[in-house]
Amino acid sequence: MSVMHKIKKSALPQWIFHVAFRVMGLLPRKKKTVFFESFHAKQYSDSPRAIYEYMRKHRPEYRLVWSIDKRSTELFERHGVPYVKRFTPKWFMEFPRAKYWVNNVRLPGWMPKPPGTIYVQTWHGTPLKKLGLDIETVHMPGTDTDNYRRNFLSESSKWDFLVSPNAYSTNIFKRAFGFKGEVIESGYPRNDLLTNFAESDVRTVRKALGIPDGKKVMLYAPTWRDHDFYEKGKYKFEFQFDLKKWKDQFSDEWVLLTRMHYLIAENFDFSGCDGAVIDVSHYPDIRELYITSDLLITDYSSVFFDYSVLGRPIVFYMYDLDQYRDQLRGFYFAIEEEAPGPIVRTERELFDVIRNIGRLQPEKSEAYRKFQKTFTSLEDGHAAERVVNAFLGS
Structure with a gap:
């Protein structure tokens, strides 16, 4: 195993990212900037896309930018959507300073929410199968039940708003995510x-x-x-x-x-x-x-x-x-x-x-x-x- 591969596999890059992110997050918010992500920054889709397209048409005074995985560049180029590649120097200069984040899945655990940022979590589906804290035993690789729940609570504590498609989902989301913030019971933007x-x-x-x-x-x-x-x-x-x-x-x-x-x-x-x-x-x-x-x-x-x-x-x-x-x-x-x-x-x-x-x-x-x-x-x-x-x- 090469030295570079060992470094990439170690906790060092995450620690460096965390420190850089936290430092940049101490700078003043860019009050008219909204950053969007969908499915780990790999897609231009779902409710973040619907919100972006609505704001592009009806809120032209806002600067709207997508945070994207570098492998998705062609997709966003094709749609003519403004973007910044995740984890690049420009991204570290921009993302932590945006006033608003709109996302539909969890962010990396090392990524703190800067003071003054408003995080809108749209989630990505009405639940049939149990979610989050409601899962009695986690069978997914790379985690166990206690870690999974702990990570979920850490993530949901960062959310300021959580979008819900109906009253049924609102009740489940609050409990399953341990969410204490404001629920926007609106229907799903993606379904417009x-x-x-x-x-x-x-x-x-x-x-x-x-x-x-x-x-x-x-x-x-x-x-x-x-x-x-x-x-x-x-x-x-x-x-x-x-x-x-x-x-x-x-x-x-x-x-x-x-x-x-x-x-x-x-x-x-x-x-x-x-x-x-x-x-x-x-x-x-x-x-x-x-x-x-x-x-x-x-x-x-x-x-x-x-x-x-x-x-x-x-x-x-x-x-x-x-x-x-x-x-x-x-x-x-x-x-x-x-x-x-x-x-x-x-x-x-x-x-x-x-x-x-x-x-x-x-x-x-x-x-x-x-x-x-x-x-x-x-x-x-x-x-x-x-x-x-x-x-x-x-």
């Missing part, structure tokens, strides 16, 4: 698009993905499993249905978009599927995939809460339901009773539901209507406006 999009937006996405005219679209978006991993931050995933069978049975009518969770490390090869299956795991914004899809297939991911805003069919492929519910995470409510769509556990059941998808008719489903009333009643296209007005104090 789901009520504000036009058909031309759908056509643009279909063209970009190469979806043939006349083909229907199903989106498969599963989550990660805490116990199934290669290393910290890199989780395994194996398809639990045969893609060749899917292609043989459904590709005349459908295109399958596969969207893996950002923590899943696999690189799937769909070259034998002749365009019937398209990997959209790295597509910049999942909201555009929602509006383009006629059907969602998922499991325990929070995507189904967002997708239900559209009132379109949802199928839950929960092949490991008993293990996930009883051993890995636990749920906040009985999904078997309240799901806004059928739960299937085998490939055969999944394919049967797809084959008879016309029978679902969510617009006539009492369960779907009740689900929307509980979880998406605030999703009216103005969540970003409410959030911005709340943290700017006007």
